[in-house]
Amino acid sequence: MAAKHDARFPVGFGVDAVEISSETGCFYEAGKGFLHATGFILDPDGTIVNGVYSTGPLGRLEATTCLSKINWERDQRA
Numbered sequence: 842m843a844a845k846h847d848a849r850f851p852v853g854f855g856v857d858a859v860e861i862s863s864e865t866g867c868f869y870e871a872g873k874g875f876l877h878a879t880g881f882i883l884d885p886d887g888t889i890v891n892g893v894y895s896t897g898p899l900g901r902l903e904a905t906t907c908l909s910k911i912n913w914e915r916d917q918r919a
Contacts, residue, residue, distance in 0.1 A: 882910055890914055
């Protein structure tokens, strides 16, 4: 999928879910063996400035919300 769409960012396919959960705080559901949806907004140096963790379809990052947050972060630094 990443190659097909020429992704220009790192893709975490096949990563160790328990390790990723312990490093990022995203929710790992041990009984089912998977990570729940997690979205991050990073600043240019890779620092997480916002994280959204969701165990259902509501509360996930949306493009307009992300852009608002990115613009706000940029304005704060200006």
